[in-house]
Amino acid sequence: MSTATAWSMLLVAGVLDVLWALSMKYADGYTRLGWSALSLVLLAAFVWLLGRSLSVLPVGTAYAVWTGIGAVGTVVAGALLFGESLGALRLAGVALVLAGIVLLKLAPA
Template sequence: MSNALAWGMLLVAGVLDVLWALAMKQAEGYTRLGWSLVSLLLLAAFVWLLGRSLSVLPVGTAYAVWTGIGAVGTVLAGAWLFGESLGAVRLGGIALVLAGIVMLKLAPA
């Protein structure tokens, strides 16, 4: 697998992580069967993609980038879909996470 494909799979895994978190919220503690099944499918998909990307990418970098995508994406989705706050401190935290992701991506392996 190429390095570019591994990064692409990692990006998709991060997006699926965000979707998984949203499905978990909708599943309401696994009390809603449909959303519970969706969340489990998303979980399986992002774990598989993450695992595949780790065959090429350094584990520390890939895991940090994946969790950063998931964290930032989930905060933004929560604000957009559920009206969660996006104050200055939260926006600053998002900026720091994004800066860390960029630094990890650009750093030599």
């Protein structure tokens, strides 16, 4: 697998992580069967993609980037879908996470 493919898989895994978190919210403590099933499918999909990307990418970088994508995406999605606050401190935190992702991506392995 090429490095570009591994990064693409990692990006998709990060997006699936966000979708997984949203499906968990909609599953309401695993009391709603459809959303609960979807959350398990998304979980399996992002773990598989993350694992595949780790065959090429450094584990520390890949894991940090993946969790960063999930964290930032979930904060933004929470604000858009559930009206969660996006105050100055939260936005600063998101900016710091994004800066960290960029630095990890640019740093030599």
